[in-house]
Amino acid sequence: MNVAQYNKRLKSFSVESSIEKSIKKTSKEIIKLNTSNLDKGLNSNGAVVGTYSFFTIRYAKRFKPRKPKIVGSRYNFYWTGKFIKGIFITYQGQKIKFSSTGMGYKRKTRFITNNNLLGVTSVQSQKINYGILAPKLQEYFQKHISR
Numbered sequence: 331m332n333v334a335q336y337n338k339r340l341k342s343f344s345v346e347s348s349i350e351k352s353i354k355k356t357s358k359e360i361i362k363l364n365t366s367n368l369d370k371g372l373n374s375n376g377a378v379v380g381t382y383s384f385f386t387i388r389y390a391k392r393f394k395p396r397k398p399k400i401v402g403s404r405y406n407f408y409w410t411g412k413f414i415k416g417i418f419i420t421y422q423g424q425k426i427k428f429s430s431t432g433m434g435y436k437r438k439t440r441f442i443t444n445n446n447l448l449g450v451t452s453v454q455s456q457k458i459n460y461g462i463l464a465p466k467l468q469e470y471f472q473k474h475i476s477r
Contacts, residue, residue: 336475343474345467352466353421359462361417363454364428368414371404374449379405407447413438417448426458 331339353360364374373379382390382399390399390409397408407414412432420427428448433439442448450458 339475339477343471348467348470348474349424349463350421351470352463353419353426356462356466357419360419360426360450360458361428363450363458364417364448365414367451367454368407368447371406373446374451375446376451376453379445379447381405413442 367374367376371378371380381402381404384401387399387401393409395409396411397406399406410432413430413434414432416430416432418429418431420429428450430442430448433442
């Protein structure tokens with residue numbers, strides 16, 4: 331390949347579409363970072379969201395949630411499992427946005443939003459950028475240049 335051909339290939343590489351493709355390919359890994367926080371009762375700032383009270387336990391016994399609620403333990407976000415199972419990501423405005431199809435009714439949606447349950451910590455964001463997406467982008471770039 332000569333310099334002109336190499337230059338033409340460089341110019342034809344679409345960073346934006348490669349980022350979108352990388353995010354789609356690694357979405358499960360990215361979502362797992364969010365759900366691992368929730369499994370520990372943490373929000374996207376790394377803070378504990380709350381702990382179960384005696385009243386929650388009494389209420390939960392009537393509805394049999396998917397994971398047990400123990401007085402004093404951190405929230406586990408597995409009442410029905412729909413919220414956690416429904417988490418997905420999109421790429422908009424050069425940002426990864428987290429959402430869930432299991433947001434439920436207005437009060438639950440407000441709780442999720444006000445407590446920053448969807449998203450990752452700044453440390454996890456660095457992991458996404460440099461440990462997950464950067465290697466994928468490098469791979470796409472190498473394939474594009476060498477084809």
